[in-house]
Amino acid sequence: MSKNSSRSQQLEAFDRLLTIMDELREKCPWDRKQTIESLRHLTIEETFELSDAILDEDLEEVKKELGDILLHIVFYAKIGAEKEAFDIATVIDGLCDKLIRRHPHIYGDTEANDDEAVKQNWEKIKLKEKGNKSVLGGVPRSLPALIKAMRIQEKARGVGFDWEEKTQVWEKVEEEMQEFKEEFDAAAPGQIDKEKATGEFGDLLFSLINYARFVDINPEEALEKTNRKFIHRFQYLENAAKEAGKSLGDMTLNEMDVYWNEAKEQ
Template sequence: MSELSSREAQLSAFDRLLTIMDELRAQCPWDKKQTLESLRHLTIEETFELSDAILENNLNEIKKELGDLLLHIVFYAKIGSEKTAFDIGSVINSLCEKLIRRHPHIYGDTEAKDEETVKQNWEKIKLQEKGNVSVLGGVPRSLPALIKAMRIQEKARGVGFDWEKKHQVWEKVEEEMKEFKEEFNAAEEAAINKEKATGEFGDLLFSLINYARFIDINPEEALERTNLKFIKRFQYLETAAREAGRKIEDMTLAEMDVYWEEAKKISES
């Protein structure tokens, strides 16, 4: 049978993983020592590794990283069972019940004819479940600021607080850009009020993220692609300079720009 196996084979594989987890927790010195807290930073690292694999569209690496994340989920559940708090079965059943509750258009009598209605229903049900006073109460405080801005905007949209047309969102971007430029003119050399400038720049970024969301661009993914593009071009510059017997720190900006333009041509070809 192929690796894309039957449900029976999938369940057998999951049972095998649970057995291995039990054995490691009982016998391996490292695994025996781990706690919920000690695994936390490792889980974050594994999540970013999965993100890298997705950005690279490397399906084999995605499979490996999903396995690593699954191991962490099983590990947390094992520790939870030792504390008699929860186990992998209660984790899965809780998830199943939540999915059924939050899809009343599938498992109930609610109608949802488009994706937007599904999202709105999800946020309303989630708000009821958590008992949050604020729609934004479910946004994790520790999220990176860019992702947090996007989630805040999505949650506000889920209850109808959003622009109606994309040109309105772009006008807001232009308004924030105009305010920033007038307040902190790049042509002037005078010292700026850093605290005020930080606030205005934050407003500008927030409006750009809002526009990206409105036209279905993930701003985190867009920025990361640019980061990777910059890294690739800069490393080409470093390699080319080294092959020419030059030290990059001794080169002028104009000299470095020659290699930078070469890198751009290569990446665009």
């Protein structure tokens, strides 16, 4: 049985949310106190909670987290209206106008026969709209470094600055690996130049992210899956050791490896 609502039900639900937001802003001491600045860190937290739900493939939780984020959007718009800067209608209308402008293959006479052409058109239009002096000007400075690297590479590709074949990208990975190894050879005696080694390691990571993009792997998702896999196995190790009456601090690495290998079979 479908859980989808009719358009009239959707509009009624949104109207109900706006009414509740008005009431909370007027009557609730906590909601009255909030500012755009005070909500910021809460919005970031809610976004990560949505990300967790998506990775867990928990659609019920995704629904709840989307509700929390929608509340924040409505909250920001309410504060904007109080400042006479914007309201939820101007936010939505602005978004609709932008979507129409950036999809000329739907609402205009531009052709785009695949998703790559759509992305290239999007970046070119976005560059003209924002008036950025650089293609990379629209990448948020506060993005986590791994995600920022992905966006930088995607934006460069949007204007044609990219490798042609994945073999070329892999050759770059091998080149950066060799340069890092030469700068930071674990078998070599003496101290390393940490600043140089850090730079070469960054180059290596950037090239690996680039290769992942070429073979349609999201490196952020890949790393997070590995993080979760490690957490699962390590917690198995902790629990197994506890059930055996042992403390991890008192166990040898070989003893821990026994439980670790068991965890890999779970």
